[in-house]
Amino acid sequence: MRLLHTSDWHLGRSFHRVSLLDAQQAFLDHLVATAREHHVDAVLVAGDIYDRAVPPLGAVRLFDDALHRLAALGIPTVMISGNHDSPRRLGVGAGLLQRAGIHLRTDPAHCATPLVLADRHGDVALYGLPYLEPALVRDEFGATAPGHPAVLGAALDRVRADLATRPAGTRSVVLAHAFVTGGQPSDSERDITVGGVSAVPASLFTGIDYVALGHLHGCQTLTDRLRYSGSPLAYSFSEADHRKSLWLVDLDAHGGVHAERLDCPVPRPLARLRGRLDTLLTDPALHPHESAWVEATLTDQIRPDEPMARLTHRFPHVLSLVFDPERPPDTHDGSYAERLTGRDDRQIAEDFVAHVRAGHRPDADERAALHAALDAARPRET
Template identity: 75%
Template sequence: MRLLHTSDWHLGRSFHRVGLLDAQAAFVDHLLATVRAEDVDAVLVAGDVYDRALPSLPAVELFDRTLHRLADLGVPTVMISGNHDSGRRLGVASGLIDRAGIHLRTDPAGCATPVVLADAHGPVALYGLPYLEPALVREEFAMERAGHTEVLSAAMERVRADLAARPAGTRSVVLAHAFVAGGTPSDSERDITVGGVAAVPAGVFDGVDYVALGHLHGSQTITERVRYSGSPLAYSFSEADHRKSMWLVDLGADGSVTADRIDCPVPRRLARIRGRIEDLLADPARERHTDAWVEVTLTDPYRPHDAMARLRERFPHALALAFEPERVDDDPLASYAERLRGRTDRQIAEDFVAHVRGTAPDTAERAVLRDALDAVRTDAARAETD
């Protein structure tokens, strides 16, 4: 069986205030052309269909057109909701849409109810695990307190139990939206850390033939059977070096997996450049960036006057400007943002307590900070699903 694995469409998202809806529509055209050209048997969309729980009307219209075009192709499609989606809203009318071969899996209670397809070698069970926000699904999995590893493990136990009851030789595919250990994040993914723990081990998914992951925006192979497709478009300059693609996966009669990357259309190249403004404006080597979306980091010791306007005379598509003056490491004027780079919210909060009080928080205080941060995340997630 041939599967096309994609994720993280983020319909409606912009790039530094530049609308991407036309580029997203071009990606959909490319996806449909790939389905036809490669004789795809099923399309897998591993979450974050929309960029927000209440998507814009143009984004909804593009999604609606996409569903109709997929249905017209007669190729089954399985979609799950991601942490940016509202599962309830995305899943509206899923029972009716299911009849058209578009299978929306947005309810955690249905994670062990697969879409069952078949090829010449027998059945393939495709299980859709929507994004599982621990605080919102604990009751479903009968847990008083749990993190991502625990709720995903509980969901996978149900999947394996269902699979064990199916005919011998049934092959299996799981769609999931999570941060799996070994994956490399970018700046454009929303943090899903719970209790200070973000990543779940890949072993959680043991026992199935292929795992189609969403959430991380870079295409990557965790194991031969566990892969991220990545987002089809770049959504931050941290993705400047990404090769945007989909996975074309062939599932053999024995459950073996082979996968090839199908490149996605690139609306405009990304470039990240840094240096003093006069050097950037004069350097002939920078000419190759004139047609790119550009992020500029200026290292002048003092902020140049009217910097962005001057830069746009040479780089008309410059979108982001940052200042990192050339200073020694112990300079007290070093930027606050630089000191915080790479640190989690929990670490920042603990450092603040230590700075104000003079002593680091003890174990009990760290637990209070962790619970407070988790409560904020939970309230935000609950508000998006209501």
Template identity: 60%
Template sequence: MRILHTSDWHLGRQLHRVALLKEQRAFLEHLLDTVRREQVEAVAVAGDVFDRAIPPLDAIDLFNWVLGELADLQVPLVMISGNHDSPRRLGVNARLIERAGIHLRTSVQDCVRPAVLNDEHGPVAFYGLPYLEPGLVQDHFAAEKPSHHAVLSAAMEQVRSDLATRPDGTRSVVLAHAFVTGAEPSASERDITAGGVPSVGSSVFAGVDYVALGHLHRCQRISDRIRYSGSPLAYSFSEADHPKAVWLIDLDADSHVSARKILCPVPRRMRQLTGLLNDLLTHPEYTGYEDCWLHITLTDPDRPHMAMERLQQRFRHALKLSFSQEQRTQEESYRARVNGRTDHEITLGFLHHVTGLPATVPEQDLLQEGLESVRTEAAVREAS
């Protein structure tokens, strides 16, 4: 079976207040062209379909359009919700649209309800593990503690148990939205830290043929059978040099996996420039950057008057402006204070700074409970 693995569309997202729907539609048109050209038999979308729980209407329209196009092509789609999505909103009418070959998996109950697709070699069971907020799903899975490792391990145990009941020769694909140990993050992903440990080991996914991951925005390989497709567009300047891609996965009759990376279109280059204001405004060496999305860092000893306005006369897509002297002072000071520290440690340090006294053990425990409670309540609000 030929599978197109993609994720992290973040429909409705902006880049420094610039709408990206035009660029996102260009990617989805590229995806549809790839499906046709490569004779794709199934599309797997590993979460973060939208950028926020309540997406703008034009993002919903774009989503409905691409679902309709895939349905017209009669290519099945398997999709899970990510940590940016509202599971209940994304899963509206899931049972109904499944008749059109669109398989949405957005709830914990869905984890052991595979979408079983068939090719000339037999069945392939697609298990969708939506983003699992540990504090919300611990009881459902009877996990030992509210951690990503515990709840994903429990979910995968259920997947393996269900797979064991399937006919011999059934191949398996798992879609999951998580931070797997050894992968490289970017600056544009939302933190999913819970209980201090946001990542899970790749061994959690043992026993299945291919794992299509979402959440991290860099296209990367964890192993031959475990991969991130990454986001189709760069959503932060930290991704300026990351090639954006999707994975074309071939799963043969013997469950062997072969993978080919297909690069996504680049609607506008993203670059970072550093220099003196006058040099950037006058030197011809910067001509090639005039149509790029830019983060510009000025090295002038004093902050120039109306710097951004002047820069945008030449670089109309300049989006972010920094000043090296101020940035260096602020970053060095803040980095020294928080480098290597968890959220819990940072808040304990703030409490000590305000009160002049270190927190007692009960206060430390109470603060940890508060941090985890806030994360859980935020997840509940997004899910509702």
């Protein structure tokens, strides 16, 4: 059985106010072409189809087009809702779409109802577990403890109970949207700690042949049987070093897993540059990044004039500017109160300016302005 595992499309999301709809369209083109080229038996989409519960129309059009094209291939597609999706909105028309081979799993109550496919070795049961918010589904699963481990564990107990009723040798696949212990997060995932402990142990998935995970945006292998596909595009500069990809997974006759990473198209590379402004503008080693989306961290002790405009001349796609001035070693000992002892208001004010400007003390004009302000603020005797 050959499966194509993807997740975290986040249709409708932008990157630092730059629309990604064209890049998301290019990815969906690539997904359909890959499914066709590699003759996959099913496509697995492990949640966060959309970036928000009420997606923009452009994102809905992309999703609608993807559904039609996947259905036209005649390849079954299983999708679950993630923590960014609205389960009810995403699941509208699920019964009708199922007739076209699109299997939307957004209702927790149906998590133990699999799509059963067959190959020459027998049956493969594919279970879609939508994102389970503990506060909303605890009663449904009769969970005895708060948090994600309890509700996800209860859902998987139902899956294993259903598997036990099926013919011997039935292989199993689970789609889940969760933060599994050992996974490495990035800056672009929405925190799922609301409702209890967020991380769940990998041991919850014991007995499942392959687990197609979603939520974390970096492609990761927790075990041979537990994998994150990651997002197909970078959604934060923390993903600058990610290799965006899909998992092409082959299940053998005994549920053994062979997985291959297939690269996704990259609309524009990311670069995180750090240094003084003059260095960033002149260093020839930075030439390869001139066409990238750039996050620039300036280390100048004094904030330069018009840094964004000047950077844009060399890096037309600079999107983020961070200031982190180099600071001299701190030679002060003792507490803050001890360091103020014996110093007048003028010295304290000048020291504060030097502190916030990475050691650069006020010049003569600035000192005069500070002293005048302090004099004006002092109460006058009447």
